[in-house]
């Protein structure tokens with residue numbers, strides 16, 4: 001069923017005359033088209049709600065208290081209200097990525113024309129696996145990418161509309177829409193990243209991208225410094241163009257925070273990454289940036305005020321964030337520069353080239369007269385003496401990370417900084433403690449004294465996984481002999497900054513394929529071993545067992561989903577065109593991938609995670625993400641794990657909970673370490689593959705939990721699955737648990753277990 | 766009406782609705798609630814491992830003592846199991862915090878001893894924001910059971926919560942609770 005587009009329109013848009021693959025059942029799906037697939041997922045992975053708020057205050061009938069079975073005046077219950085809030089978050093996230101893609105593509109079309117070809121280099125033929133699978137078309141040109149955005153924009157209207165009062169009333173159907181939003185999100189992110197790769201000439205078809213400098217200590221403060229913050233690198237790249245054209249690239253330091261930093265280093269490996277978004281206020285307060293150039297998403301909303309505090313200049317470069325500033329887009333450039341330099345004026349400039357030029361020129365002018373840098377321990381000690389050790393511990397009360405700041409301040413006041421150093425690792429420098437402190441102690445500034453000033457190495461984002469890499473690893477991934485793909489993604493609201501590098505390295509050592517993106521990729525770079533090396537220097541950058549690769553910024557997450565699709569399409573030769581259910585089903589049952597969004601904080605991250613879930617990829621979230629208020633969980637003992645054997649057409653009660661959950665919150669790194677290998681298990685694992693996966697699960701469980709896994713019997717299908725080294729221990733354990741051999745099957749699939757247009761033989765390859 | 770906990774120590778957990786925890790100031794009352802429960806369960810989180818009182822005891826040791834005194838089964842979440850084994854105690858069940866809550870909200874779940882779902886769940890040692898969200902799940906979706914938070918920062922979404930306590934007073938509360946359960 002099609003809601004908005006007539007079938008003929010769809011046919012015309014996807015050009016059926018292009019015969020690259022047969023057209024599957026769901027070209028350009030709308031909400032109803034993949035509803036049954038989503039409902040099937042939700043049958044096994046039921047929504048779990050943790051209401052973050054008992055009330056609904058979205059219309060004037062309210063506020064309605066929805067506690068313990070009460071309903072709102074419109075009839076809504078607490079579960080549906082939670083699902084609705086998640087949909088509002090997912091739509092916000094989708095809109096942020098969609099608007100980013102729309103701006104990027106329109107901007108590049110203006111510069112290069114809509115017929116500008118998409119060419120991702122020798123190693124990437126399947127250029128847009130998500131677009132091919134979801135929409136059924138190959139984008140081919142920048143104009144083709146615009147069509148992707150138009151389709152997503154159409155879908156978004158329906159999704160947002162469902163959140164109005166008196167629309168959807170079922171939590172399950174809200175979740176169908178959440179999954180739809182997630183799917184559109186990954187799709188539009190793919191379009192955004194492809195556009196910027198081809199439009200700006202970012203590296204593609206190479207794995208060995210440059211190692212770039214990361215860390216606030218890497219920024220050369222003796223030069224004029226421009227700090228770019230956000231996710232849309234159009235103006236940051238225009239700044240680089242200006243510097244190159246004027247022979248200033250070595251004279252002006254360009255650095256970035258958050259994803260713009262990733263993308264500007266894909267454009268110029270001289271640019272520096274300051275760090276993840278959690279270090280935004282921290283870096284702003286040190287005043288090292290002479291000019292702050294903001295674009296969009298995850299930018300602090302009070303930057304005009306923060307910039308004034310240190311005397312930094314500010315240019316807002318996006319219509320998403322104007323801060324109430326005067327629009328200088330049409331003003332003479334010389335005049336703008338002069339007003340910024342002489343009068344300290346802040347402007348919004350919508351033209352990236354102009355914003356770039358103004359940023360460079362203002363930085364050169366004002367840098368020599370600014371005092372900037374981190375405070376030292378002596379200064380910090382003086383400031384820390386201001387802590388009056390209030391009995392209410394106001395700083396700790398306000399801290400979202402529950403940090404005992406008073407202890408750190410007391411010790412710092414006595415000249416000892418170790419406690420503060422360990423607190424900094426867990427602090428995301430939000431500044432809430434300062435606000436509540438009766439003395440307004442500058443906690444974030446004091447933290448400068450304990451922050452490392454080292455320079456680290458980050459491998460700059462490489463974009464898509466190569467087709468040739470997929471050909472090499474497809475078989476071992478599907479057989480299970482490469483134990484999994486682990487993707488550390490998302491933001492920096494994690495329990496401790498060191499966790500991500502530690503987990504990434506553990507799984508690389510164990511020969512998993514480790515992918516990173518976004519702020520997680522940056523955070524992982526900011527740890528060195530005893531030899532002073534970061535994980536990017538120690539492990540090869542390929543999409544292969546035991547390697548660590550950075551795909552790039554948030555929008556590059558699409559390439560991780562793309563890699564899973566390519567396993568189905570390139571390795572297993574399943575047609576992907578408009579064939580969403582078949583490909584997602586393949587990924588769910590065969591591709592042992594697991595996302596870890598340890599510090600997910602934003603609405604975008606909620607959407608991305610939900611998008612991965614619809615593709616059949618489980619996602620682990622850190623403890624703060626419980627505030628997203630919804631997970632997708634199974635109950636392994638009680639649930640029905642019946643699937644279809646695609647070859648025999650028989651239903652098989654596998655009794656095998658793989659993957660066990662789709663969206664799951666974990667409290668500690670230790671528990672995450674044991675859960676990741678479990679969520680990489682798939683029904684399709686061969687006995688040798690399952691042996692390898694179980695051996696990692698067992699060895700990590702023993703390390704962190706002190707025993708054999710308590711649920712091991714659920715994951716051993718036959719004695720051939722038991723790793724040889726553990727056989728002596730596992731056999732008596734299985735006996736004690738009353739374990740019996742589980743039914744075997746040759747081609748696990750959900751197709752045939754729910755109403756679908758897809759025929760069962762479509763899964764046979 | 767008894768005092769309802771609205772604002773715990775951590776300000777991220779502010780109560781928004783009408784149903785909030787009853788604050789149990791008196792450890793004797795707390796002991797009574799625990800003793801009266803037919804099928805209680807103690808859910809211990811990882812902060813109980815790391816929290817040392819000035820007498821050298823961890824809060825986990827108090828948790829285990831309380832559980833032992835009333836023959837209450839335990840659930841070790843996160844990586845608590847390892848420490849329990851080191852202390853020579855095998856947890857009655859091992860689930861992560863989200864998993865145990867997901868089971869508890871099903872009235873037909875048979876509980877960790879397969880004797881029926883639990884009627885009182887005592888929580889301690891879980892990160893505050895996560896515990897509060899889990900307690901919210903049970904407040905809304907598990908009317909068949911009661912929850913109790915033994916956390917010195919308190920929890921508005923529990924049915925019964927300790928008041929906000931200093932470390933010293935928290936230790937005293939635990940000591941008195943143990944003494945009362947011994948009687």
Ligand code: SF4
Nearest residue numbers: 056059062064072074
């Ligand atoms: S949308 Fe419904 S639940 Fe929310 S305030 Fe209005 S009537 Fe109440």
Ligand code: SF4
Nearest residue numbers: 399427429430431433
């Ligand atoms: S700045 Fe750090 S210590 Fe202060 S409230 Fe935020 S996270 Fe906590």
Ligand code: SF4
Nearest residue numbers: 387388390395406437
């Ligand atoms: S709120 Fe301020 S005065 Fe009170 S303990 Fe924290 S830093 Fe010290």
